[in-house]
Amino acid sequence: MKDYNKILVVINPMTDHQPALARAVELASKSNASITAFLTIFDFSYEMTSILSSHEREAMRQGVIDQRESWLAEAILPYAKSGLTIDTKVVWHNRPFESVIKYAIEQDVDLLVKSTHEHDKLKSIIFTPTDWHLLRKAPIPVLMVKDHDWPVAGKILCAVNVASEDDEHSTLNTKIIENALNLAAKFSAQIHLVNGYPGTPVNLAIELPEFDAASYNDTVRMQHEQRIQYLANSFNIPLENCHVEEGLPEDVIPELALKLDAELVILGTVGRTGFSAALIGNTAEHVIDSINCDLLAVKPEGYKSPLED
Structure with missing residues (x-):
């Protein structure tokens, strides 16, 4: 696979502490990648000022952009001490996720990095609509960052x-x-595989008294174990690092991540739009709120973002 040579970091304008930028610097230092700190800003009041001409509104917008560019230049200074060059980009746009994805596509970015928001009082993650849109619509890997170290x-x-x-x-x-494998090589990390399998359907046990639920469950589990072991062998992953658990992925993954004290969870995600997105959601969206580590969401091969031309 292509390495992470160009990393785009979504900046949180509400704080000087930027966990996503810190993580990007950590990654870039291992591969000499370039980093762009990206900030989207928008103020609806500037668009609704009818007494000003379009030229005057544009001048006001540019003034705000200039102010935020100065703030961003200051914000990245602690992270630039690593010796890495960090470029900055400030964009005026009313839909942050759209500006991020379009810029990532235009610049042929390899990895998108964004921090999730933690509520100080409840210590729970607030998963923003922007996060949801990025996971669903970004055609490149998306790394959602939390305050969890990546030790060797x-x-x-x-x-x-x-x-x-x-x-x-x-x-x-x-x-x-x-x-x-790419990340494990950089951080000398261990790779574990996890797969959740469905339990015995309750209606079968009720409707068919002679149905052997235990035997059925054992057969399904054995089939999943064989398949995950075959996959592990293909990539020289130790079989003791394979985990097959009964249950839904959104339950199994967080439980094992906590048990292992994992630094990172990687999973695949598919883009959904419209009614199905509202009803179903993605496993990634359920998992991110239940883990205390980073999450990397990967799109299927050939996925095309709805924001691509």
């Missing part, structure tokens, strides 16, 4: 889907593991 010899947990053997799932599993 840490653990990377790859959530793979071995329930299906079709090409799409197989290719996505490969991409997930290749991203893990």
Whole structure:
């Protein structure tokens, strides 16, 4: 896979502390990648000022942009001490996720990095609409950052889907593991694989008294274990690092991440729009609120963002 040579960091304008930028610097120092600190700003009141001409409104907007560029230049100074060159970009746009994705596509970025927001009082993650849109619509890997260190010899947990053997799932599993291998080599990390499998359908046990639920469950589990072990062997991952657990992925993944004290969870995500997105959501969106470590979401091969021309 292509290394992370160009990293785009979404800056949080509400704080001087930038965990996403710190993580990007940590990554870039391992591969000499370039970093761009990206900030989207917008003030609706400037657009609604009818007494001003379009030229005057543009001048006011530019004044705000200039102010934020000065703030951003100051904000990145602590992170630039690493010796890395960090470029900055400030954009006026009313839909932050759209400006981020379009810029990432235009600049052929390899990795998008953004911090999630933690509520100080409740210590719970507030997953913003921008985060949801980035996970669903960005055509490149998206790293959601939390305040969890990446020590040497840490653990990377790859959530793979071995329930299906079709090409799409197989290719996505490969991409997930290749991203893990890339990061593991940089941080001397251990790679673990996890797969959740469905339990015995309750209606079968009720409708068919002679149905052997225990035998069915054992068979399904054994099938998943064989498939995940085959996948692990393909990438020289130790079999003791394979985990097959009964349950939904959004339950199994956070439980194992906590048990392993993983530094990073990597999983595949597909873009959804409209009604299905509102109803179903993605596993990534359920998992991110339940883990205390970073999450890297990877798109299927050939995925095309709805924001691409």
